[in-house]
Amino acid sequence: xxxxxxxxxxxxxxxxxxxxxxxxxxxxxxxxxxxxxxxxxxxxxxxxxxxxxxxxxxxxxxxxxxxxxxxxxxxxxxxxxxxxxxxxxxxxxxxxxxxxxxxxxxxxxxxxxxxxxxxxxxxxxxxxxxxxxxxxxxxxxxxxxxxxxxxxxxxxxxxxxxxxxxxxxxxxxxxxxxxxxxxxxxxxxxxxxxxxxxxxxxxxxxxxxxxxxxxxxxxxxxxxxxxxxxxxxxxxxxxxxxxxxxxxxxxxxxxxxxxxxxxxxxxxxxxxxxxxxxxxxxxxxxxxxxxxxxxxxxxxxxxxxxxxxxxxxxxxxxxxxxxxxxxxxxxxxxxxxxxxxxxxxxxxxx
Amino acid sequence: xxxxxxxxxxxxxxxxxxxxxxxxxxxxxxxxxxxxxxxxxxxxxxxxxxxxxxxxxxxxxxxxxxxxxxxxxxxxxxxxxxxxxxxxxxxxxxxxxxxxxxxxxxxxxxxxxxxxxxxxxxxxxxxxxxxxxxxxxxxxxxxxxxxxxxxxxxxxxxxxxxxxxxxxxxxxxxxxxxxxxxxxxxxxxxxxxxxxxxxxxxxxxxxxxxxxxxxxxxxxxxxxxxxxxxxxxxxxxxxxxxxxxxxxxxxxxxxxxxxxxxxxxxxxxxxxxxxx
Numbered sequence: 095x096x097x098x099x100x101x102x103x104x105x106x107x108x109x110x111x112x113x114x115x116x117x118x119x120x121x122x123x124x125x126x127x128x129x130x131x132x133x134x135x136x137x138x139x140x141x142x143x144x145x146x147x148x149x150x151x152x153x154x155x156x157x158x159x160x161x162x163x164x165x166x167x168x169x170x171x172x173x174x175x176x177x178x179x180x181x182x183x184x185x186x187x188x189x190x191x192x193x194x195x196x197x198x199x200x201x202x203x204x205x206x207x208x209x210x211x212x213x214x215x216x217x218x219x220x221x222x223x224x225x226x227x228x229x230x231x232x233x234x235x236x237x238x239x240x241x242x243x244x245x246x247x248x249x250x251x252x253x254x255x256x257x258x259x260x261x262x263x264x265x266x267x268x269x270x271x272x273x274x275x276x277x278x279x280x281x282x283x284x285x286x287x288x289x290x291x292x293x294x295x296x297x298x299x300x301x302x303x304x305x306x307x308x309x310x311x312x313x314x315x316x317x318x319x320x321x322x323x324x325x326x327x328x329x330x331x332x333x334x335x336x337x338x339x340x341x342x343x344x345x346x347x348x349x350x351x352x353x354x355x356x357x358x359x360x361x362x363x364x365x366x367x368x369x370x371x372x373x374x375x376x377x378x379x380x381x382x383x384x385x386x387x388x389x390x391x392x393x394x395x396x397x398x399x400x401x402x403x404x405x406x407x408x409x410x411x412x413x414x415x416x417x418x419x420x421x422x423x424x425x426x427x428x429x430x431x432x433x434x435x436x437x438x439x440x441x442x443x444x
Numbered sequence: 445x446x447x448x449x450x451x452x453x454x455x456x457x458x459x460x461x462x463x464x465x466x467x468x469x470x471x472x473x474x475x476x477x478x479x480x481x482x483x484x485x486x487x488x489x490x491x492x493x494x495x496x497x498x499x500x501x502x503x504x505x506x507x508x509x510x511x512x513x514x515x516x517x518x519x520x521x522x523x524x525x526x527x528x529x530x531x532x533x534x535x536x537x538x539x540x541x542x543x544x545x546x547x548x549x550x551x552x553x554x555x556x557x558x559x560x561x562x563x564x565x566x567x568x569x570x571x572x573x574x575x576x577x578x579x580x581x582x583x584x585x586x587x588x589x590x591x592x593x594x595x596x597x598x599x600x601x602x603x604x605x606x607x608x609x610x611x612x613x614x615x616x617x618x619x620x621x622x623x624x625x626x627x628x629x630x631x632x633x634x635x636x637x638x639x640x641x642x643x644x645x646x647x648x649x650x651x652x653x654x655x656x657x658x659x660x661x662x663x664x665x666x667x668x669x670x671x672x673x674x675x676x677x678x679x680x681x682x683x684x685x686x687x688x689x690x691x692x693x694x695x696x697x698x699x700x701x702x703x704x705x706x707x708x709x710x711x712x713x714x715x716x717x718x719x720x
Contacts, residue, residue: 169684176686261583267669269684312586312668319665322556328563328585432685439680440498444670 133377135163136171136187138364140317140339144397152390157380167315168193168271175202175369182369185378190271191363194228195428203227204370210379213386213404221403228367231385232338232400235413236275236360238353239335241327248353251279254333255302260309262330264323267315268431268438275334275360277303277434278422282357289358289420296434304441313442325350336362338398354414361421364400471699478692489693499677503697506673509591510657514603516596517652518645521603525644528604529611543601551598555665558594559585591666598662599655603648610644642716650709654702674698 133153137145142165153159164174168189175184175197187197197203205226208215214222214229221230238248244262254263254276266273277299278289284302285295292298311329314320321339324332325348340352366385368378384390388407395402401413413419479485493499528539546554561568562584569581584590618640622632660675672680674694681691 167683173683173686269669269680310670313670315669316664319555319559323559323563323585326563327565328559432687435680435684439669439672442670443498443501443672 130374131158131160131377133159133161133185133374133381134183135161135381136174136184136189137163137165138168138188139165141165141188143342144394148393148397149385149390152393153381153384156384156389157377159377159381161381167269169269172197172200172202176200179371182372184369185372185374186366186381187369188231188364188366191223191228191230191365191424192271192274192428192431194223194365194367195424197367198224198227199428202370204368204372204375206368206379206382210376211383211386213383213388216388216404216406217386218403218405223365228365229382229386230364230403231366232364232391232395232398232402234336234338234362234364234398234400235354235419236272236334236336236362237414238355239321239324239332239340239350240353241324241330242349242351243327244330247351248331248355251283251355251357253355254279254309254331255283255306257309259330261311263306263309263333264312264314264320264329264331265306265310265333266317266320267313268435269315270317271363272317272334272336273438274422274427276306277438278360278420279333279357280306289418289422293422294426296430300437300441303438307442310442321350334360338362338400341399342397354417356417358418358420359414361419362400363421363424474692475696475699476692477688478696481689489689490697493690493693493697499694502672502674502677505588505671506657506675506698507701509588509595509663509673510653512592513595513599513656514649514653516592517600517603518649520596521600521607521648522641522645524604525607525611525641528608529614543604546597547601551661552665554598555594555662558590558597558666562590586667586670588667588671591663591671594666595656595659595662598659599652602651602655606647606651607641607644610641610647614640639716643713646709646713646716650705653705657701657705658698 135145141163145161145163145165150161150163153161164171164184171184171187171189172193175182175187178184179200179202189197194203206214206229207226214226217229223229238251238253240248253259254265265276268274268277277296278293280302281287281292281295281299282289284298285292287295311323312320317335317339320329320332321335321343323329325343327349335352337352340350344351366382368375368382372378385394386404388404391402391404391407394400395407478489479487481488524539528536528543531539560566563569564581564583564585566584568584569578572578573581614637619632619636622636623629627635658675659673660679663671663673664676669676674697678691678694678698681687681694685691
């Protein structure tokens with residue numbers, strides 16, 4: 095101890111140094127946030143491929159932004175926004191419509207305006223929601239993904255319930271937005287009503303879902319793992335999967351395809367919004383403007399086999415012909431989703 | 445001497461301060477949320493949690509999986525620790541590297557590796573069919589067995605290393621003395637070796653059980669959403685149901701289990717220490 099004191103390391107200086115070190119550590123995120131060219135974007139985990147390949151380099155070149163993105167589920171992004179409401183660190187979030195409604199209710203978003211984001215005037219009318227609180231930027235379509243080595247196609251959603259597929263089916267949890275598609279299909283098949291009415295027949299949906307249990311290998315909340323099992327032939331059918339995920343894998347030669355069953359398919363509600371009070375607001379608006387512009391819309395729509403929202407863009411996925419494409423009452427979903435998740439988890443529990 | 449120790453203990457101040465701010469304070473806030481309602485203090489969340497049959501099933505599954513994981517890890521770790529204690533030079537390095545290196549791999553990577561092993565046409569089913577134990581593939585994925593095997597694999601070092609630390613200090617003359625007095629190998633093991641190594645077993649079991657009872661990523665990846673554990677319920681409560689009181693309540697229950705394990709294992713270790 096004496097030797098330490100001789101070298102000038104006293105108790106007081108030790109405590110001072112520790113305090114400075116702790117303050118420095120705690121202040122680091124704020125210092126990093128202060129960098130003017132950095133934008134932190136919340137997005138879906140399944141966006142990683144095109145965010146890295148297309149969006150990040152484009153944004154650096156077009157608006158000089160250094161993009162950091164956090165890929166996770168929409169509901170997790172919502173929780174991050176709510177938890178950091180007083181000091182947001184996300185500037186822009188790309189998440190699904192039902193979660194956007196919850197974000198608006200929690201006063202977490204700031205409207206997108208045509209003055210700040212001119213490209214929003216080129217969007218389809220139905221792609222702008224709640225007076226610009228969020229916009230849909232691209233729309234993948236959702237059906238049933240299947241392994242082409244073990245199935246020749248999925249003409250009807252009934253295939254999920256076919257005893258021949260016992261143990262060969264995985265469905266998404268209702269925690270994931272794509273989990274809603276199996277619920278709504280169960281409502282249609284269980285109630286016998288058209289989608290416009292069946293989407294409110296939730297008791298019929300759960301009764302039909304119960305009949306699906308013998309065919310289920312699992313229920314996922316992490317899609318990449320479930321998709322991996324489909325690719326490897328461990329399962330034959332993956333319900334509710336979407337074009338931006340299955341079709342790029344198909345084009346890479348993986349034995350998977352996406353079926354558009356006769357009862358109909360669904361429009362994935364991919365939205366983009368500005369976080370209220372988020373860092374670098376002007377750069378965030380420039381980012382959203384670029385995402386809605388022709389170049390990004392074409393590139394993402396082509397890469398992710400999705401339908402662009404910008405009406406001047408002709409690239410992207412073609413929606414299968416001869417089947418209805420549905421978009422549910424998201425306000426109804428947002429109002430009931432928590433109760434549905436609890437009911438679903440208890441129903442599916444082993 | 446005492447003064448010197450006091451001064452040296454100041455070196456722990458940064459660590460204690462860090463833990464107080466980063467760990468203890470959020471924990472207190474979390475626990476407060478579980479008993480705070482708009483009307484004031486209430487244990488209603490706890491009553492609701494324990495009254496729900498589904499929650500009780502999840503609690504029981506969590507304890508069962510953690511217990512069986514600990515047991516499997518112990519069965520593998522105990523002889524391994526003895527083998528390591530006897531190993532010299534290069535072999536000891538091989539053992540230690542084999543024990544520590546897998547810890548550098550992420551659980552996600554391991555989960556994908558297990559899915560290759562556990563698949564219907566995977567290596568394990570293939571081997572069982574090849575040696576004639578089964579006629580056709582059996583379902584291994586998304587089963588509790590797969591979860592226990594996977595979790596034991598991840599937590600094995602936390603069981604091996606405490607036992608190894610005790611076994612290495614074991615006085616080899618004691619079992620030899622028992623042998624010279626005519627004790628059979630079985631008698632020597634149960635009456636000499638095992639009691640002397642029990643402190644390591646208790647410490648390793650406490651580590652492993654505490655980790656296994658609170659694991660989240662491993663069950664999420666191996667058994668999915670149909671076999672939830674307490675940690676998965678916590679994540680669901682906070683992230684999807686946005687029900688903070690429920691999430692805080694389940695967190696408190698999980699914390700209570702972990703504290704109980706630590707207290708019990710300390711008490712047991714002290715008793716065993718006194719006996720041996």
